[in-house]
Amino acid sequence: MLNIHGASLINGKQCNITIKNGYIQDVTKEEVYEGDVISVPEGVYVSPGWIDIHTHAFPKFEPYCAHPDIIGYKSGVTTVVDAGSCGADNIEELYELNLECKTRVFSFLNISNVGLKVLNELADLAAISPRRIYESFHKYPDMLVGLKARMSASVIGENGIKPLHIARSCAEKLNKPVMVHIGSAPPKLQDILKVLAKGDIVTHCFNEKEGNNIFNNDPVLTNLLQEAIKRGVYLDVGHGTSSFSFRTAKKAMQKKIPFQTISTDIYETNRIHGPVYNMATTLNKFLALGYSLEEVIRSVTEKPAQVLNKPQLGSLKKGSVADLTFFKVEKKHAVLTDSLGNTLDASVEIKPYAVLLGGEYIECDNEYELKESN
Ligand SMILES: [Zn+2]
Structure with missing residues (x-):
């Protein structure tokens, strides 16, 4: 059993995610300490x-x-x-x-x-x-x-x-x-x-x-x-x-x-x-x-x-495959570019922090941080 502590759902609420045999067992407010525990730093979202x-x-x-x-x-x-x-x-x-x-x-x-x-x-x-x-x-x-x-x-x-x-x-x-x-x-x-x-x-x-x-x-x-x-x-x-x-x-x-x-x-x-x-x-x-x-x-x-008709993916419901992405959402000014070279000012960035995949918790490479056009 694996427990993820401290990550925030998109609605901002902190949660504990319990994972068993690669599948999501539960998402609750309570911190569960049975089995392994991964504590995520404050302010990290999970989806x-x-x-x-x-x-x-x-x-x-x-x-x-x-x-x-x-x-x-x-x-x-x-x-x-x-x-x-x-x-x-x-x-x-x-x-x-x-x-x-x-x-x-x-x-x-x-x-x-x-x-x-x-x-x-x-x-x-x-x-x-x-x-x-x-x-x-x-x-x-x-x-x-x-x-x-x-x-x-x-x-x-x-x-x-x-x-x-x-x-x-x-x-x-x-x-x-x-x-x-x-x-x-x-x-x-x-x-x-x-x-x-x-x-x-x-x-x-x-x-x-x-x-x-x-x-x-x-x-x-x-x-x-x-x-x-x-x-x-x-x-x-x-x-x-x-x-x-x-x-x-x-x-x-x-x-x-x-x-x-x-x-x-x-x-x-x-x-x-x-x-x-x-x-x-x-x-x-x-x-x-x-x-x-x-x-x-x-x-x-x-x-x-x-x-894709893969209902066990893309969800945090009980029984879903426990693939998770952890990310931060930070205030940061950036200039983003489309395929025609037109630009758009951004004030917020999503930045991947880690994934859970095949039961393994892996932090994302820094070189894959947000890129700006300039
Ligand atoms: Zn293509």
Whole structure:
């Protein structure tokens, strides 16, 4: 039995968390002294372990590559989801890497066998094999959480919307969601939205790409977006090098367009040189936009767990997996930058302090502290 003393819940109340065999047994006001005790310094918050639903957690394919533990537990993220770096050809390698990692790793399987070995992976329809997709899900049912289709001009070649139809039909048979990357047209966003079903995810939702973002002033698109959200299609941030705009995010906030999950689309270059840096910095941008701490933390815990259909994650309820993230929230002025180089002043920062993962309490690396634009 393990007891965590002294951490504050998001509502500010201090709690004791009792953990047994890797699962949360209880969250109470009383300090329990049975078994091991970890005392957390005053002012440290605890939440369910953070889940980053869009990362590139496969170190092999440059440039979209990173090590799961660097973008994971070392920066406060207990679960990373690789968003389509691997297709059927390399999923076994990701699985083997996952076995060596402390961070929990899931994957949206790229519908192309080759994944991000090439950057136009959907330009050749012959590389999309439903048979190999089904085989992969049969072999790695716990790790694979859905399919990934990157539906932008540079990826699809002459294939238009066809790859997405194949993805949706495989997803239907597997009863899993499709995560669809949106970017420069073609295909047009309206054509993508028409194909998506309940539980599917639109990533890079706050991009500002010409004519193909959620606010291109087309009433048809606005209706299609509202219908999609109504039938249960999720919007995911997927910050990335070129896909997050403060202007788009502000408009969405004004128009009350709800996003589900905050994710980074992190890989080596945008981790080291920005504008992503890490999950905490991405969360800080949403605090600076005016979202509450509670909303921000839910978007990286409870909500991604719901999207991934992993109800034992993202929660502090009894019986949940005891993945925890500890963090500080401090007053500090910083200038944060979006993917277009626009800046936003922040006055508060979330800073990861430690994680509890697989029963192990690990303090986060200092080098993964909040980064500023200057
Ligand atoms: Zn990505």
